[in-house]
Amino acid sequence: MKKFISLLLLLVVSSPAAAKLNVFACEPEWASLSQELGGDNITVFSATTGLQDPHYIQARPSLIAKARQADLLVCTGAELEIGWLPLLQRKAGNTSIQVGANGYFMATDYVSLSDIPASLDRSQGDVHAAGNPHIQTSPVKIMLVARALTQRLQQLDPDNAVAYQQRWLDFEQRWSTAIDRWQQQAQPLKGMAIVVQHNNWTYLSEWLELNKVAVLEAKAGIPPTIKDLNNVLNTLKVSPAKIVINAAYQPSKATDWLSNKTDITKVTLPFTVGGNEQSKDLFSLFDNTLQRLLSAQ
Amino acid sequence: MNKSCLALLIAASLSSPVFADDISDLKQELSHIRADYETRIQQLEQRLNQAEKSVKANNTAVTKIAQRPATRTKSASNNSFNPAISVVMNGQFSDYRREGDDYELDGFSQHGEGGLATKGFSLGESEMTMSASIDQLLFGQSTFALHDHEGETEVEIEEAFIETLGLDNGVTIRAGRFFSPIGYLNEKHIHAWNFADAPLIYRGLFGNQLSTDGVKLSYVVPSDLFIELGGTVGNGDQYPGSGENSGLGDWLVYARTGGDMGVSHSWQASVSHWQSSPEDRAYSGGHDHGGTGTPDPVLFNGDTEISNISLVYKWAPNGNFRQQNFTLLGELFYLNEDGKLNNSAELATYDGKQYGGFVEGIYQVNPQWRTGLRYDRLGSNLTASDDELLTDADLDFSGYHPQRYSLMLEWLPSEFSRVRAQINHDKSSRDNDDTQLFLQYTVSIGAHGAHSF
Numbered sequence: 001m002k003k004f005i006s007l008l009l010l011l012v013v014s015s016p017a018a019a020k021l022n023v024f025a026c027e028p029e030w031a032s033l034s035q036e037l038g039g040d041n042i043t044v045f046s047a048t049t050g051l052q053d054p055h056y057i058q059a060r061p062s063l064i065a066k067a068r069q070a071d072l073l074v075c076t077g078a079e080l081e082i083g084w085l086p087l088l089q090r091k092a093g094n095t096s097i098q099v100g101a102n103g104y105f106m107a108t109d110y111v112s113l114s115d116i117p118a119s120l121d122r123s124q125g126d127v128h129a130a131g132n133p134h135i136q137t138s139p140v141k142i143m144l145v146a147r148a149l150t151q152r153l154q155q156l157d158p159d160n161a162v163a164y165q166q167r168w169l170d171f172e173q174r175w176s177t178a179i180d181r182w183q184q185q186a187q188p189l190k191g192m193a194i195v196v197q198h199n200n201w202t203y204l205s206e207w208l209e210l211n212k213v214a215v216l217e218a219k220a221g222i223p224p225t226i227k228d229l230n231n232v233l234n235t236l237k238v239s240p241a242k243i244v245i246n247a248a249y250q251p252s253k254a255t256d257w258l259s260n261k262t263d264i265t266k267v268t269l270p271f272t273v274g275g276n277e278q279s280k281d282l283f284s285l286f287d288n289t290l291q292r293l294l295s296a297q
Numbered sequence: 298m299n300k301s302c303l304a305l306l307i308a309a310s311l312s313s314p315v316f317a318d319d320i321s322d323l324k325q326e327l328s329h330i331r332a333d334y335e336t337r338i339q340q341l342e343q344r345l346n347q348a349e350k351s352v353k354a355n356n357t358a359v360t361k362i363a364q365r366p367a368t369r370t371k372s373a374s375n376n377s378f379n380p381a382i383s384v385v386m387n388g389q390f391s392d393y394r395r396e397g398d399d400y401e402l403d404g405f406s407q408h409g410e411g412g413l414a415t416k417g418f419s420l421g422e423s424e425m426t427m428s429a430s431i432d433q434l435l436f437g438q439s440t441f442a443l444h445d446h447e448g449e450t451e452v453e454i455e456e457a458f459i460e461t462l463g464l465d466n467g468v469t470i471r472a473g474r475f476f477s478p479i480g481y482l483n484e485k486h487i488h489a490w491n492f493a494d495a496p497l498i499y500r501g502l503f504g505n506q507l508s509t510d511g512v513k514l515s516y517v518v519p520s521d522l523f524i525e526l527g528g529t530v531g532n533g534d535q536y537p538g539s540g541e542n543s544g545l546g547d548w549l550v551y552a553r554t555g556g557d558m559g560v561s562h563s564w565q566a567s568v569s570h571w572q573s574s575p576e577d578r579a580y581s582g583g584h585d586h587g588g589t590g591t592p593d594p595v596l597f598n599g600d601t602e603i604s605n606i607s608l609v610y611k612w613a614p615n616g617n618f619r620q621q622n623f624t625l626l627g628e629l630f631y632l633n634e635d636g637k638l639n640n641s642a643e644l645a646t647y648d649g650k651q652y653g654g655f656v657e658g659i660y661q662v663n664p665q666w667r668t669g670l671r672y673d674r675l676g677s678n679l680t681a682s683d684d685e686l687l688t689d690a691d692l693d694f695s696g697y698h699p700q701r702y703s704l705m706l707e708w709l710p711s712e713f714s715r716v717r718a719q720i721n722h723d724k725s726s727r728d729n730d731d732t733q734l735f736l737q738y739t740v741s742i743g744a745h746g747a748h749s750f
Contacts, residue, residue: 049560049616056619058611060563060750061523061555068467068517079745087747090436090460093467093517099430122713122742222711223664251620 021157024066024097026075026085027054028273029136030107030145032282034074036171037150041160045070050274051249054080055126055221059087067092070103072156074149077106078113078133102156108133110148111141114202125219136272138203139179139286146171178283185290188297193239195232195264197246197255200271204289213239216254224254236262243296247271267296380429380437381744385488387421389414389737393723401726403693404677405501405651406580408536410444413494413733420445421737424455424488426746434463440486455486456508467517477507477529478515478551479569480628481607489748491624492703493719493735496655497673498630501699502603507571508535509547523565525553533573537601537632540576547573555609555750560616565609565750572602575636580690595690597647599636605629609750622661629654638686645683652676653699665709673701699725714740 021042025031031046038044045066048054054076057063067073067088075081089097096103113131120129135141150168154161186208194205197216205212214235218228243265246255252268259266269289270279279285393400396416400407414421421444428438439457443450458473476484482499483506495505511531518524533539533546540546548571555565579594606629613622631652638647653675661667679694681687687694705719721733 051615052617053619056617058563058613058618058750059747060557060611061553061565062521062557062563064517064525065521065523065556069519069521082745083747085747087749090462091469091517091749093461093464093469093515095463095465098462100433122711126712249617 021153022069022071024070024073026073026081027136029142029282029285030074030076032273032285033142033146033149036282037146037164037167038153039163039167041157041163042072042153050270050272050276050279053249055083057081057084059084059091063088064091067097068094070094070097072103072105072152073097074105074107076108076133076135078108078130079128080108080133102152105149105152107145107149108135111135111144114206115199123219125217126221132199132202134200134271135203137201137289138207139175139182139282140207141203142282143172143175143179146175174283178286182286182290185294189290189293192243192293192297193241195236195241195244195258197244197250197252200247201245201269208293213241216244216258229254229257232258233261236264243267243293245269248275265296267292269293378429380427382425382427383741383743383746385424385426385486385739385741387423387488387737387739388419389421389493389735390418391416391493391733391735393733394731395729399729401691401693401729402497402501402675403695403697403699403726404675404679405699406690406692407500408504408581410505421739422487424486428744430462431459434461436460436462467519469515469517471513471515472511474508474510475513477509477531477549477571478513478527478553479507479549479571479603480605480630481565481567481609481626482628483507485749488739488741491626491657491659491669492671492705493717493737494703494721494733496628496657496671497675497699497701497725498628498653498655501651501653501675502537502630502632504536507537509549510534511547521556523553523555525551527551533575537578537603538573538575539578539597542574542576547571561612561614563611563750567605567607569605570602571604572600574600580692593640593642595638595640595686597634597636597638599634599647601632601634601636603630603632605631611750619664621663624659625656626659627654627656638681638683638690640686640689643683643686645681645686647681647686648679650678657703667707667709669703669705669707671701671703671705673699673703675699693726695727697727701725712745713742714738 021038023034023038023042023044025034025044025046027048028046028050031044034042034044047063047066048057075085089099095101098104108130113133113135115132117124117127117129120127135145146168150164153164190209191211193211193213195214195216196212199215199217199220201212204210214232216224216229216232218224218231241264244255244258245267246252248268248270252266255266258264269292270276270285273279273281273285276288278288391414393413393416396413400413423443424440426438426440428436431437437459440455442453442455444453445451454474456475458471458475460471461469464470478484482490482496487495487506499505509529509531511529513527513529515525515527518526528548528550530545531547532544533542538547549569551567551569553565553567555563557563575597578597580597608627610625611622614620632650634649636647638645653673655671655673657669657671659667659669676696676698678696679687679692684694701724702722703719705717708716715738717735717737717739719735719737723731723733
C-alpha cells in the first residue's frame with residue numbers, strides 16, 4: 001500500500017509542471033490544424049476519425065471523459081455536431097467548453113457559408129439552417145479558420161503567444177504556397193462537370209470552379225431511392241458529367257450504381273484527414289484530393 | 298543556370314589562344330550577348346511579377362468571397378430566445394388476449410402506467426420537450442406528457458429540471474423532477490427505448506420508470522477512462538416510494554464507468570442503489586370489505602431498497618454508428634423490503650424480495666432497418682405473517698418466474714421517424730401465456746434532439 005501511494009505521488013509530481021493546452025477536436029481536420037498551429041504547446045484529441053460520419057456520432061463515455069479534461073473545443077459548428085456535442089458539454093461538468101466560453105471554437109463562425117436553405121422544412125431532408133458546414137474541403141476556408149484559431153490559442157495560453165504567432169506565420173507561408181500550387185495543378189479541372197453523392201463538396205467545387213450538375217441524394221442525409229437515381233440519369237442526359245464524387249466515410253452504393261450505369265468515373269475522395277492512407281495531414285489531404293481528381297479527369 | 302553557362306563559355310573562349318582582331322570581335326559579341334541577356338532577365342522578372350500578382354489577385358478574390366458577410370438577418374423581436382421545442386408523437390395498434398385488469402405480473406404489483414396499452418388502435422403518450430440555456434450558469438429542460446386515462450386526457454410533468462452549466466471540476470448539480478440515474482434505460486425517455494413496452498422488471502418495480510423530485514449531484518473523474526459518481530436525494534413520493542416523509546424520502550447513489558475498445562467497440566457499466574421508507578403505499582388490488590362501496594387498499598409501511606447493475610456494449614464498424622451497429626444491453630434489479638402490510642381490518646409483518654432483469658440485442662442492418670431480441674425474467678419471494686393481506690394486495694406469493702421473449706423490427710425512414718413491429722411471447726403470469734402484437738409509429742418534430750449513449 002505504501003509503495004502504491006509513493007508511486008502515485010511520484011506520478012503526480014513527475015507530471016510536467018506547465019500543463020499543455022488540451023484541445024478536443026470534433027473532426028480530424030481540426031485536430032490536424034490545431035496540431036499545425038499549436039505544436040508542442042498543446043495536446044490534441046480527435047473525437048472522430050476520417051471514416052466516421054460526423055453527423056451521427058454517439059456521445060460515448062470515452063468522449064465525455066475527454067471533454068471533461070478539455071481546455072478548448074475545436075469543432076465545425078453550424079449544427080454539424082448537434083446530435084452529440086451539446087450532450088458532451090452538458091455531461092462533462094467543464095465550464096471552459098460551454099457555448100460562448102473562450103474554449104468554445106466553432107470553425108464555421110469565421111467563414112461565410114453557402115447553401116443556406118431558403119426555407120427550413122424537414123421534408124427536404126437533413127438541412128442545416130446555418131448553411132453547408134463542410135468547409136474543410138476548401139483550403140481558403142481553412143486559412144481563415146487557422147487565423148482565428150491562432151488568436152484563440154493566444155488568448156487561452158498567453159504565455160506562449162509568441163510561439164503561436166511564429167507557428168501561424170510559418171503555417172500561413174506554407175499554406176499559401178501550397179494553395180498556389182494546388183490552384184496551378186487544378187487548372188485543367190476548371191468547369192469540369194461533376195455529380196456528388198451527398199452535398200458536402202460545395203466549397204471544393206467553389207474553390208476549383210467545378211460545375212456540379214447533380215446530387216445523388218435527393219434529400220440530404222436520406223439514401224436515394226431508385227426513382228431519385230433515375231431522375232439524376234435524366235438530368236445527366238441533358239447535362240452530362242465526367243465524374244461522380246463520394247466521400248470515404250460514406251457507403252458508395254449510389255455512386256457505384258451510377259458509375260456502373262453510365263461511363264461516369266467514380267472518384268472516392270478522402271474528405272478529411274485520415275479519409276484514406278495517403279491523407280495524413282491537411283497538406284497531403286489536398287495533395288491526394290487533387291491527384292485523385294486529376295487522374296480521373 | 299544561364300549565368301554559369303555563360304561564364305563557362307566566356308572562360309572557355311578566353312583561355313583559348315586567339316589573335317588581337319579576334320579579341321576585339323569577341324569583346325563586341327560579348328557585350329551583345331550581355332545586353333541581350335539583361336533584357337531577357339528583365340522580361341523574365343516582369344513576367345514573374347505579373348504571374349505573382351495574378352495569383353495574389355486570385356487569392357484575394359477567393360478570400361473576399363469567403364469573407365463576404367453572411368446574409369443572415371438577426372431578428373430583433375423577442376422570439377429569438379425561444380427554447381428548443383420538440384414534440385414526440387406516437388400511436389399504435391396492439392393485440393393480445395389479456396389487457397387492463399386481466400393482465401397480471403405474478404409476484405409484482407402494478408402501478409400507474411405499468412399495465413398494457415388498450416387493445417386495438419390507441420394513441421400513445423404525446424411528449425413535448427422544451428429546453429434552453431437559462432443564463433450563463435444554468436440549463437433548463439421540461440417534458441410534458443399527454444395521455445388518455447379512462448376517457449380523460451391527463452397532463453403529466455415527466456421531467457422539469459434545471460442543471461448547472463457553469464460549475465467546474467466535473468461537477469454538475471441538477472434540481473427539480475428528473476428520471477433517477479438508476480440502471481441504463483431509466484434515464485432515457487420511453488420513446489428512445491428499443492421496444493414498444495417496458496422491460497418487465499421496470500413495469501414490476503417502478504410502474505415503467507422511476508423518477509425523483511429532488512436534487513442530483515454528479516462528478517466526472519478527470520481520467521481518460523470515463524468514471525462518474527453521483528447521488529440523488531428526493532422527497533420519496535414517487536412510486537415505489539410514498540408519503541410525505543417530511544420532504545426527504547429517497548436516496549440514491551450510483552457509479553458509472555465506460556470507454557472504448559479500439560475504434561469500433563464501446564461499453565458502459567453502472568451500479569446503483571436506491572432506498573426509501575414508503576408511508577402508506579397502496580397496492581393496486583384493494584377489495585371492497587363489508588359492502589361499504591369504498592375500496593380498502595392494502596398499505597405498506599417500511600423500508601425499501603433497490604440495487605441495480607447494468608452493462609451496455611455497442612459495436613459499430615469503424616465507429617460509423619449510422620451505417621451499421623449492434624447493441625447488447627443487460628440489467629439486473631434486486632428489491633428488498635421489510636415492513637408491515639395493513640388494511641382497515643388486518644395488520645401483518647412483511648418481507649418482500651423481488652428481482653429480475655432483461656437482456657436485449659439490437660442489430661441495425663443499415664441506416665433504415667433495425668431488428669432486436671429481448672428476454673425478460675423475474676422472480677420473487679414474498680412472505681407475510683398473514684397471507685390474506687398478500688391476496689388482498691393482489692400479490693402472487695407462489696414464487697413463480699414470469700418470463701417474456703420479444704422480437705422487433707423497425708423501419709426508420711429518417712432520423713425523425715420510426716415504424717416498429719413487435720411480437721412478444723408473454724408468460725407474465727402462471728396460467729396465462731399470451732402472444733402480444735404491437736404495430737407502432739413514433740415521430741419527433743421540432744428541434745433536433747441529442748440522444749445519450
